[in-house]
Structure formats: C-alpha cells, structure tokens
Amino acid sequence: xxxxxxxxxxxxxxxxxxxxxxxxxxxxxxxxxxxxxxxxxxxxxxxxxxxxxxxxxxxxxxxxxxxxxxxxxxxxxxxxxxxxxxxxxxxxxxxxxxxxxxxxxxxxxxxxxxxxxxxxxxxxxxxxxxxxxxxxxxxxxxxxxxxxxxxxxxxxxxxxxxxxxxxxxxxxxxxxxxxxxxxxxxxxxxxxxxxxxxxxxxxxxxxxxxxxxxxxxxxxxxxxxxxxxxxxxxxxxxxxxxxxxxxxxxxxxxxxxxxxxxxxxxxxxxxxxxxxxxxxxxxxxxxxxxxxxxxxxxxxxxxxxxxxxxxxxxxxxxxxxxxxxxxxxxxxxxxxxxxxxx
Ligand code: PHE
Numbered sequence: 001x002x003x004x005x006x007x008x009x010x011x012x013x014x015x016x017x018x019x020x021x022x023x024x025x026x027x028x029x030x031x032x033x034x035x036x037x038x039x040x041x042x043x044x045x046x047x048x049x050x051x052x053x054x055x056x057x058x059x060x061x062x063x064x065x066x067x068x069x070x071x072x073x074x075x076x077x078x079x080x081x082x083x084x085x086x087x088x089x090x091x092x093x094x095x096x097x098x099x100x101x102x103x104x105x106x107x108x109x110x111x112x113x114x115x116x117x118x119x120x121x122x123x124x125x126x127x128x129x130x131x132x133x134x135x136x137x138x139x140x141x142x143x144x145x146x147x148x149x150x151x152x153x154x155x156x157x158x159x160x161x162x163x164x165x166x167x168x169x170x171x172x173x174x175x176x177x178x179x180x181x182x183x184x185x186x187x188x189x190x191x192x193x194x195x196x197x198x199x200x201x202x203x204x205x206x207x208x209x210x211x212x213x214x215x216x217x218x219x220x221x222x223x224x225x226x227x228x229x230x231x232x233x234x235x236x237x238x239x240x241x242x243x244x245x246x247x248x249x250x251x252x253x254x255x256x257x258x259x260x261x262x263x264x265x266x267x268x269x270x271x272x273x274x275x276x277x278x279x280x281x282x283x284x285x286x287x288x289x290x291x292x293x294x295x296x297x298x299x300x301x302x303x304x305x306x307x308x309x310x311x312x313x314x315x316x317x318x319x320x321x322x323x324x325x326x327x328x329x330x331x332x333x334x335x336x337x338x339x340x341x342x
Pocket of ligand 1: 253286288311312313
C-alpha cells in the first residue's frame with residue numbers, strides 16, 4: 001500500500017501548527033526539552049513521520065524527504081532559540097537575587113529592670129540570702145494589719161492603695177512577704193523578696209503606679225542595726241563599686257523600730273548634684289529598720305529572743321542610678337530606642 005504525499009503534506013502542516021502553538025505557549029519550566037522530546041525525540045511526532053518515506057511512491061520520496069528535513073531544521077532552530085532564552089532567564093522557582101539586601105533577624109535583650117533585678121538577687125544570694133515570694137494580690141491582713149499598720153494609717157488611704165474589695169488590695173509594698181516568710185519558717189531567716197508593687201501615685205519622672213521592690217529580712221538572735229548597715233554597704237559596693245557613699249536618715253515605718261531610710265550617693269555626679277539626683281547628690285534607695293516587736297508577735301516569734309532588720313528598696317531607683325536614666329517612665333513605655341541601649 002502506498003500513501004498519498006498530499007495527505008502527508010497536510011499532516012505536516014498540522015504538525016507545524018501544533019509545534020508553533022506549543023512553543024509560543026511558553027509555559028512551565030524546561031519547555032524546550034519537553035518540546036524537543038515531543039517532536040524530535042526517538043518516538044517524536046516528526047521523527048515517526050520519517051518512517052512514511054518508505055511508504056510513498058519512489059518518485060515522491062525526494063519531495064517528502066525535503067519537506068521533512070526542512071521541518072526538522074525549523075523545529076530544531078525554534079527549540080534551540082527557546083532553550084537559549086530559558087538558560088538566560090532562570091526559573092522563578094529557584095530564582096535568588098543576590099543583590100537584594102539581607103533580612104536582619106533582630107536579637108532581643110533583657111529589659112533593664114530585669115537585668116538589675118537579676119544582679120541584685122545574685123549579690124544577696126552570694127551573701128547567704130534566700131529568695132522568697134508572695135502574691136501581688138494581698139489581703140488587708142498581710143499588706144497592713146500584721147505589719148502593724150493600724151486602720152487609720154495614712155498609707156491605707158484610698159489615694160495610695162488600689163483596693164479590689166474590702167479585703168483585697170494590690171500590694172503596696174513587698175513587706176507582706178516578711179509576714180508570709182516568718183509564718184512559714186523559724187529563725188534564723190535571711191531572705192529577700194523581689195516583686196511588683198502598686199500604688200495610686202500620680203505619674204511623674206520618679207513615680208509610676210507599678211514599680212518593683214526588693215524586700216529584705218534577717219531574723220536571728222542578736223541581730224543589730226550594725227548588721228543592717230554592713231549588709232547595705234556590702235550590697236552598694238558590689239553593685240556600684242567602692243566609691244559609693246551610703247547615708248542613713250531617721251524615718252518612720254509602723255513595722256520597724258527604729259526606722260530609717262538610706263540613700264546612695266549619685267553615681268552620675270558623685271554627689272555634686274545633677275538631673276538624676278535632682279541636684280541633691282543623693283538618691284533615695286530604701287526604707288529600713290529593726291523589725292518592730294509588734295510584728296514579731298503577729299507571727300508568734302518571741303521578741304525577747306529574736307531581733308531582726310528589714311529593708312525594702314526600689315528597683316527602679318537603683319536601675320535609674322545604674323543606667324543614669326532620668327525618667328522612670330522610660331522603663332514602661334517600651335520604646336525600642338530606649339530598650340536597645342541595654
Ligand atoms: N515597705 C516600705 C515601703 O514600701 C519599705 C520598708 C521595708 C521599710 C522594710 C522598712 C522595712 O516604703
């Protein structure tokens with residue numbers, strides 16, 4: 001059986017058209033290779049038409065042979081062009097632009113207050129203090145009553161205290177942890193209790209309604225005010241170096257007798273007076289004193305047998321001194337420009 005060359009020619013036309021459609025579709029990766037296999041591969045659509053050469057009349061063979069070869073050449077050229085384009089234009093999938101700037105992964109740091117708190121804790125632990133804690137939501141009894149703060153004491157004033165109800169308050173200081181610890185343990189006690197406190201203070205450069213204190217309590221036989229001074233001095237020297245000066249001023253707290261407040265000399269101006277210490281050369285750090293016998297009676301300690309000292313220092317104050325921060329609000333505004341400095 002022989003085939004009609006005209007029929008084959010129209011088949012070739014159709015193949016050419018298909019090829020043009022395929023090559024200009026230009027979709028997907030590695031298209032040139034796919035098209036080459038489809039048309040010119042061993043079983044490709046054009047390749048297989050070459051087998052027809054043997055089936056047309058001998059006289060038609062050169063004509064068909066020429067047609068086939070022309071088409072083959074055309075396909076090959078088109079495929080080569082496409083392959084070249086593809087090699088110039090990397091596929092999107094694995095395209096990587098080396099000229100783009102890198103994506104920075106920001107590293108976080110610990111908040112300055114947290115850093116100071118950790119340092120304070122470290123110093124006291126090395127001096128033999130344990131770390132205790134208590135709830136921030138306190139009862140009237142622990143926050144006031146057992147600390148010998150009578151009902152009419154000004155620190156109970158609605159102005160200062162966040163009351164949750166008649167009995168619950170946001171603790172106004174860390175001193176309730178003194179009571180909780182003494183209820184739990186027998187002397188000798190040497191502990192610190194760091195934590196958050198709350199007061200309805202008007203916000204300014206040195207006051208914020210949320211702040212941190214580190215409470216300290218030491219109870220044993222024969223503890224004196226000299227022990228308190230020794231520990232405060234050791235602490236100050238460890239935190240700020242030997243040049244720091246300490247001063248105790250007489251004060252009053254219902255739960256200590258005698259009571260004092262102590263200040264550190266300003267680290268920025270060394271006592272000359274600057275914006276940090278508001279010109280005084282000193283920064284108020286802490287209330288302190290000898291535990292009042294009335295407090296011991298609340299926790300069933302015999303005041304004839306035991307004495308003790310206590311202190312409660314402001315962490316923000318210490319951080320302000322240490323990092324020379326003039327405004328307490330900076331610690332709470334989460335401004336990255338501020339926080340990034342630590
Ligand atoms: N609790 C006191 C305050 O918040 C500080 C203090 C603690 C004073 C311990 C004496 C002893 O001001």
